[in-house]
Amino acid sequence: MQYFLQNVINGVQLGSIYALIALGYTMVYGVLRLINFAHGDVFMIGAYVGFYAASAMKLQEQPTLGGALLQLIPVLFLAMVACAVLGLIIERLAYKPLRKAPRLTALITAIGVSLFLENGGQLLFGADPKFFPSVTPQGPKGTIRIGELIISVDQLVLVIAAALLMAVLWYIVSRTRIGKAMRAVSHDADAAALMGINTDNVISFTFGLGAALAGAGGVLFASLTYAKILPLLGVTMGLKAFVAAVVGGIGSIPGAMLGGLLMGLAESFVKGAPAIGPFEPSRWTDAVAFVLLIVVLLVRPAGLIGNAAPEKV
Amino acid sequence: MADLPVCSGDPLLHLEDLQVYYGAIHALRGVSVTVYPGEVVTLIGANGAGKSTLLRAASGMVRAKGGRVVFLGEEVTRQNPAAIVSRGLVHCPEGRRIFANMSVRENLELGAYLRRDKLAVADDLEQALTLFPRLRERLQQNAGTLSGGEQQMLAIGRSLLTKPKLLMLDEPSLGLAPNLVREIFRIVETINRESGTAVLLVEQNAHQALGVAHRGYVLETGCITLEGPAAELRSNPEVKRAYLGE
Amino acid sequence: MLSLRRILTVSATLGILLFLSFFLEQRLQAVAFRVVMLSGIAVVMAVSLNLINGFTGQFSIGHAGFQAVGAYAAAALTVYGHNRIFGNLPRSGQLPDTLQGFLLGAPAMICALLAGGLFAAVVGYVVGLPSLRLKGDYLAIVTLGFGEIIRVAVENTEAVGGPRGFTGNIREGIYIPNLTSFFWVYLMVVVVVVVSRNLRFSVQGLQYLSVREDEIAAQAMGVNTTRVKVNAFVLGAFFAGVAGALYAHFEQSVSPTSFGFVRSFDFVTMVVLGGLGSITGSVLAAVVLTALPEILRSSLGAEFNQYRLVAYALLLILLMLVRPQGIFGRGELRLDRLFGRKGGGGPAGRDNVEDQPAATELR
Numbered sequence: 001m002q003y004f005l006q007n008v009i010n011g012v013q014l015g016s017i018y019a020l021i022a023l024g025y026t027m028v029y030g031v032l033r034l035i036n037f038a039h040g041d042v043f044m045i046g047a048y049v050g051f052y053a054a055s056a057m058k059l060q061e062q063p064t065l066g067g068a069l070l071q072l073i074p075v076l077f078l079a080m081v082a083c084a085v086l087g088l089i090i091e092r093l094a095y096k097p098l099r100k101a102p103r104l105t106a107l108i109t110a111i112g113v114s115l116f117l118e119n120g121g122q123l124l125f126g127a128d129p130k131f132f133p134s135v136t137p138q139g140p141k142g143t144i145r146i147g148e149l150i151i152s153v154d155q156l157v158l159v160i161a162a163a164l165l166m167a168v169l170w171y172i173v174s175r176t177r178i179g180k181a182m183r184a185v186s187h188d189a190d191a192a193a194l195m196g197i198n199t200d201n202v203i204s205f206t207f208g209l210g211a212a213l214a215g216a217g218g219v220l221f222a223s224l225t226y227a228k229i230l231p232l233l234g235v236t237m238g239l240k241a242f243v244a245a246v247v248g249g250i251g252s253i254p255g256a257m258l259g260g261l262l263m264g265l266a267e268s269f270v271k272g273a274p275a276i277g278p279f280e281p282s283r284w285t286d287a288v289a290f291v292l293l294i295v296v297l298l299v300r301p302a303g304l305i306g307n308a309a310p311e312k313v
Numbered sequence: 314m315a316d317l318p319v320c321s322g323d324p325l326l327h328l329e330d331l332q333v334y335y336g337a338i339h340a341l342r343g344v345s346v347t348v349y350p351g352e353v354v355t356l357i358g359a360n361g362a363g364k365s366t367l368l369r370a371a372s373g374m375v376r377a378k379g380g381r382v383v384f385l386g387e388e389v390t391r392q393n394p395a396a397i398v399s400r401g402l403v404h405c406p407e408g409r410r411i412f413a414n415m416s417v418r419e420n421l422e423l424g425a426y427l428r429r430d431k432l433a434v435a436d437d438l439e440q441a442l443t444l445f446p447r448l449r450e451r452l453q454q455n456a457g458t459l460s461g462g463e464q465q466m467l468a469i470g471r472s473l474l475t476k477p478k479l480l481m482l483d484e485p486s487l488g489l490a491p492n493l494v495r496e497i498f499r500i501v502e503t504i505n506r507e508s509g510t511a512v513l514l515v516e517q518n519a520h521q522a523l524g525v526a527h528r529g530y531v532l533e534t535g536c537i538t539l540e541g542p543a544a545e546l547r548s549n550p551e552v553k554r555a556y557l558g559e
Numbered sequence: 560m561l562s563l564r565r566i567l568t569v570s571a572t573l574g575i576l577l578f579l580s581f582f583l584e585q586r587l588q589a590v591a592f593r594v595v596m597l598s599g600i601a602v603v604m605a606v607s608l609n610l611i612n613g614f615t616g617q618f619s620i621g622h623a624g625f626q627a628v629g630a631y632a633a634a635a636l637t638v639y640g641h642n643r644i645f646g647n648l649p650r651s652g653q654l655p656d657t658l659q660g661f662l663l664g665a666p667a668m669i670c671a672l673l674a675g676g677l678f679a680a681v682v683g684y685v686v687g688l689p690s691l692r693l694k695g696d697y698l699a700i701v702t703l704g705f706g707e708i709i710r711v712a713v714e715n716t717e718a719v720g721g722p723r724g725f726t727g728n729i730r731e732g733i734y735i736p737n738l739t740s741f742f743w744v745y746l747m748v749v750v751v752v753v754v755s756r757n758l759r760f761s762v763q764g765l766q767y768l769s770v771r772e773d774e775i776a777a778q779a780m781g782v783n784t785t786r787v788k789v790n791a792f793v794l795g796a797f798f799a800g801v802a803g804a805l806y807a808h809f810e811q812s813v814s815p816t817s818f819g820f821v822r823s824f825d826f827v828t829m830v831v832l833g834g835l836g837s838i839t840g841s842v843l844a845a846v847v848l849t850a851l852p853e854i855l856r857s858s859l860g861a862e863f864n865q866y867r868l869v870a871y872a873l874l875l876i877l878l879m880l881v882r883p884q885g886i887f888g889r890g891e892l893r894l895d896r897l898f899g900r901k902g903g904g905g906p907a908g909r910d911n912v913e914d915q916p917a918a919t920e921l922r
Contacts, residue, residue, distance in 0.1 A: 035696060097880050103695075104618070105883040108831045109876055111824045116872035123865055177426070184412050184423050191410035194372060196398035196427040196475060239707075239820070246700050287711035290704035294689070297701060301692055 002148040007272045008265065013155045013225070015264020016162035020217035021241030022248065022256035023169060024087075024210025030186035030251040031199075031206045033103065037110040038090060040238010041117035042083050042211045046218025047229045048121070049079040051130050054223070059133050065153055068136040072223060076161075079219045080212040087211025091204055121231030129228035136224070154224040165216055166257060169209070173253060182206055186251065240267075240289045247296045249306025258304060266292055323386060325350045325479050325511050326371065326402065332379035333363075333370050340366045342535040343380065348479060348513050353505050355514040355522040355543065357556055358532035364515040365407055367532070368481045371513075372404035373397045385478070399427050401478030407487065407515075409468040413457030417448055420456050420467055424474030434474065441470040444500060462493040469500065473510075480504065481513040486521065494518065498525050519556035523547045531556070572749060580742035581658075590857050592741075598849045599744035600805050605829040605845035606751045606838060607798030612827065613836035614755075614764065615791040616771025617690055618699040622799055622826045624706030627818035628682050629675030629800025630807040631719050634735045636674045637667055637808065638725075641733045645670075661740060668738045668808065672747070675804030676797040682709070683796020687789040694774075703820050713815045724814030739809035747805060748842075751798045755838050767791060771836070832878060834885030844886065 021043050028036045053075045062068040094113050098106045136142055142153045173179040184192040185202045193199050221237070222229050240263060248259025270288045273281040296304065326348040333341040341363050348354045358364050369375045371382050373394040382390045384402045394404075412420050421441065425434040442449040445466040451459060456467060465485055472480055482501065486494040498521045505512050505525075516522035523529055523543045531539040531552060539546065546552050553559040583592065608622045637645070645667040686705045690698050719725040727734030758764040769777035770787050778784050807813045829848050833840025855867050878886070 033696075035699075094876055094880070098883060101879075101883040102835075104612075104827075104831055104835065105879050108828055109879040111828065112872050112875035112879065116869060116876065119868035119872055123869060180415075180419060180423060181426065183415060187412045187414060188410055190374060191406060191412070192423070193374065193394035194398065194404050194406060194410075195423045195471070196395050197423070198393065198395040200393075235821075239703075243700065243704065246697070250696075283715050284711060287708045290707045293704045294701055294708075297693060297697060298689060301697060 003272070005149055007268045009149075009151055009155060010272070011265035011268030012261065013158055013264070014268060015261035016159050017217050017221050017225075017237070017260075018241045018244045018263050019257045019260025020162055020165065020213050020220070021238060022245035022260045023166070023253060024214045025242045025245040026248070026250050026253060026256040027182070027186075027206050027210045029245070031182065031189070031203050032095070032099075032106075034095065034106050035110065035242070036095075036207075036210075037107070037238075037242075038113035038117055039210065039214055040234035040241065041114050041121070042086060042090075042234070043214040043218045043221075043237060043241075044121060044229075044231065044234035045086060045117065046079045046083045046215030047132075047222040047227075047233055048125055048130070048218075049082045049215065050075050050219035050222055051132055051229050053078045054133055054135075059135050061134050061136070061138060063137055063141070065137060065157070069157070071135055072157075072219075075223070076216055076219050079215040081215075083215025083218070084208040084212040087207040087214075088204055090211075091207040095207075096200070096203075118231055118235070125229075125231055127231065129230050131226065132222040132229065134226065158220050158224040161220055162217075165213060169213065170253070172209070178202070178205055236286070243289045243293045246303055247293055249303025252303070252305045255303055255305035262304075263289055263292065322349065324348065324383075325385065326513070327383040328367070328371060328380070329383065330380040331367065331370050331377050331382070333366050333375055333377050335366075335375075340535055341370065341377075344532070344535070344537055345380075346513075346530055346537070348511055350478075350511055351505070351509050352527045353501065353512045353514060353525055355516055355519075355526035355529045356532055357516060357519040357522055357529060357546075357552075359555075360517070361534075362532045363535045364532055365483055368404050368406075368483050368513070368515060371397075371481060372402065374404070395427070398475055401476065402481070403472050403475045403477035403479070404481045405468055405472040405483060405485070407483040409461075409464045411456045411459075411464050411467050411471070413455070415456055416453055417456050417459070417467060418452045420471050421448075421474055424471035426475075428474075428476065433476075437474055437476065441473050444473075444503065445470050462489050462496070465489065465493075465497060466500075469497075469504075473504065477510055479511045479513060481515070483515045484517065485514075486516065486518050494521060498522075501525055519552070523557075573746070576742050576745050576749075579745070580740050583741050590853070594850050594853045596739070596741065596744055596809055597853065598846045599741075599748050600802050600809070601826075601829065601845040601849040602748050602842050603744075603751050603798055603802040603805070604826050605833065605841040606748075606755055607795045607802070608826045609830050609833075609836065609838065609841040610755060610758070610767075610798075611791045611795040612830050613841070614759065614767040614771060615788060616835075617788055617791060618695055619686075619702040619792070619795070620699050620823050620827050621686070621702035621704070621706030621709075621820065622795070623818040623820070623822035624686075624702075624709040625679040625683055625796040625799035626803040626806065626822075627706075627709050627713060627813075627815070628796075629679040629803025630813045630818070631713055631716075631725065631803070632678035632800070633671035633675035633804030634725055634807040634813055635719055637671050637736055637738065638727050638733055640667070640670075641728075641736075661742070664736065664738045667736070668743055671738065671804045671808060672743070672801050675800040675807075677800070679800025679803065680793045680797040683792045683794075683799075684789060686796070687792030690788045690792065703823065706818070706820055706823055710815045710819060720814075722815060724812055724816075726812040735807060735811045735813075737808065737811055739805050744805050744809075747798075747801055751801075752838060752842065754794075754798075759838065768836075828875060832875075832885055837885065837891055839891045840885055 021040065024039050025036060028034060028039070057075070059071050062071065090113055094109050095106060098109055136153050136157065144151045144153065144156065173182060181192065181197045181202045184195065184197060185199050189199050221227055241260065244259035244263040245256045247262060248255030248257070266288050267285055270281050271285045324347045328344060328346040330343045330345055331341050332343055344367060346356070346367065356364050356367065366375065370377045373392055377390060381388055384400055389397050389400065389402070412423065421438060425437070428434050447463055448467055448470055451463065456464065459467060469482070469485065485497050485501070489497065501512055501514065502525050504510050514522055514526060523546055526543045528541065529543050529546045530537050531546065539549065539552065547557070583595065587595065604622060604626060608619065611617050611619045686702055689701045693701055713719060714722040758767065766777070766782045766787050769780065769782055770784050774784055825848065829844040830841050832848070833844035852867060852871060
């Protein structure tokens with residue numbers, strides 16, 4: 001039981017990150033029908049911006065959680081703004097001219113942008129890993145014990161922060177004027193334009209919003225899981241988050257959240273599974289995402305929550 | 314049918330020598346159409362004659378290769394659809410195109426997307442709901458659950474909330490049962506009579522369309538072949554044979 | 560029909576390839592030879608992917624996965640079949656090391672090519688099956704997923720080295736033999752191009768194209784779209800597997816990371832850049848995209864080298880923005896057109912197919 005719960009906790013932690021990234025994929029796909037392969041790299045940039053901001057502000061380990069959050073929030077904010085700007089620039093320069101081009105062309109361009117960010121990242125940041133300074137209280141102060149169960153403060157903060165960000169997103173999409181416009185464009189861009197919605201602006205906004213979430217994901221991931229920050233950080237994370245978005249039903253915002261969470265849980269359980277004879281499930285962790293993907297797509301081609309037909313006619 | 318043409322004063326919309334291509338296909342070959350304030354003008358023609366293309370060119374959804382779109386004395390030819398809507402030239406597209414996964418209320422609110430005058434919007438919403446009482450019953454419902462006729466009413470209502478000076482309706486009666494068709498045309502008349510909104514009506518149902526319109530144009534393979542007061546067109550032997558089935 | 564003319568063409572091709580093989584392997588510098596070989600292998604990959612993405616309009620972005628299957632299957636065959644099946648294999652089958660080595664290695668190479676192709680074809684069949692239910696982007700993601708699963712599966716197979724990669728059976732001191740000579744690479748280039756070309760202008764090929772243009776209409780015309788799509792996957796995967804076998808016996812080491820989805824994207828890029836469906840376009844794009852980075856690498860100084868990949872990415876974006884239909888569009892590049900028409904260009908009907916203006920590009 002304790003083992004089960006521990007996996008759930010780890011899974012939710014990883015899943016929150018996947019969900020934050022998956023949201024960007026799903027929103028952009030919604031308004032543009034484009035798989036924005038560069039999105040994972042925006043996540044990577046977010047982690048770097050966070051790292052450099054933290055270094056510049058000389059962030060240190062804090063004895064209390066409150067102090068830690070006080071330091072972390074400006075870093076998070078900065079990374080989100082930087083990534084939003086980056087997302088806007090990418091959209092304007094690389095994708096907007098291709099609005100009416102064949103889909104495959106836009107996809108190749110997205111791949112090009114992704115390669116550019118990865119290789120540019122190598123140049124700019126160097127190939128050696130960076131580590132985010134630890135900010136939250138460590139040791140006994142940094143862990144919460146419930147019986148045998150151990151939850152670190154880091155995990156708790158990460159999950160709560162991700163949940164808050166997603167709540168804000170939900171509010172924007174469902175309650176605000178621009179959110180309504182986003183949904184309208186996503187459903188039928190031409191009809192939305194005939195309502196006086198400037199679809200180009202809405203698409204740009206969507207890109208910015210998605211990129212900001214990815215940037216937040218990058219900072220949370222780097223600062224609270226102490227992952228190595230590398231120029232290729234976004235490749236696998238991005239790919240899996242994208243798979244999560246598809247599993248949930250691409251284009252659907254709750255779908256991305258559900259898909260991300262599911263993906264995190266599945267990976268965590270496989271990773272934590274004991275060996276069965278010579279078969280070690282943990283070594284197959286990287287394949288879990290894709291097996292899940294294929295199974296879900298074959299059973300429900302539009303994803304778990306997606307209700308649209310797989311291909312818009 | 315209301316009084317005969319009020320073709321005087323400045324035109325509301327003037328399409329001048331419009332040329333539109335889809336790839337190698339020449340869809341509009343120099344079409345000129347004028348709509349004056351307060352009138353209902355209909356555009357009749359067969360499938361593929363270019364009727365919808367004309368509306369799409371006017372609303373900025375397709376780019377005209379040549380010619381001009383002048384609305385209220387200002388050229389809007391290469392403006393984007395949103396800017397054109399904000400001037401009051403509103404296109405209610407063929408096939409309803411409602412936002413099926415949003416509520417009826419949200420659909421109507423999207424019509425008022427550009428308007429900041431909340432009070433006036435509330436008034437207009439009330440007016441639209443008076444015009445379409447069935448929508449009031451279904452305000453919170455998902456628009457996708459409406460029947461075809463209700464969806465068409467929602468589409469028109471949504472366009473009305475943009476506060477159009479000229480409403481361009483594309484095939485509003487398409488695929489509806491005869492009694493609903495009559496209702497839609499009655500509503501078009503009401504809109505025109507009560508608020509003085511000019512209407513450019515594209516229809517395959519030439520009989521009904523000429524019944525509510527003041528003037529009409531006949532479009533054949535991208536060219537205007539006939540134009541004149543609706544009554545005249547209705548008695549034209551060519552129109553009778555080709556479009557009225559008499 | 561085995562006409563005299565055909566026999567002559569085939570033997571002439573083989574002769575020319577053998578001669579070139581002998582000549583180039585002796586004369587070319589190591590770097591240049593490497594570029595020539597890798598370009599040839601890339602051509603096989605690009606042209607075979609063009610069968611799936613270009614002709615049939617399916618959207619596969621996991622082509623390197625098939626190559627991985629072929630590479631590992633073929634390498635395993637020669638390594639574990641050494642002494643057991645193939646007698647004493649030469650360390651090198653390239654011509655400079657004597658014609659004897661080439662001849663000794665030939666049966667093993669043929670078996671390796673077939674094994675690589677067949678294994679990949681079987682996997683291609685499995686990957687092709689979801690295409691019955693999934694379309695467009697969804698199929699793309701599944702192919703990508705399959706590619707990744709193959710990679711993880713290889714990493715977990717100790718017999719072929721697991722995550723460290725595979726160079727041979729180290730315990731017995733048997734390594735992947737260097738069997739891939741110029742001859743084999745370019746023979747396979749010729750085969751894949753000829754097969755593609757013949758398919759393109761056959762009735763069966765028209766069925767492929769019809770699936771690309773409008774699947775529903777194709778179905779209505781009685782085209783068995785299911786069979787066409789699966790066939791395209793099987794055929795494309797077969798040649799990718801062949802390319803894998805060539806690659807493995809050229810590099811003499813294969814590692815799971817050399818076939819990741821980044822590699823798959825390279826092949827998609829080649830096909831799109833060459834113009835979807837254009838065979839000559841795929842060939843040229845494959846050569847350019849393989850040779851250019853290699854040449855840049857060797858000709859530029861160390862400090863430029865680090866900008867190489869950034870420049871490559873920028874070039875890719877720019878090309879897509881400037882020429883979204885690919886460098887050559889849908890049509891084929893034809894010598895007789897380049898140098899003015901010199902009569903006798905085959906039945907007139909064929910030319911019409913290629914004369915499509917750019918305006919009819921598929922959306």
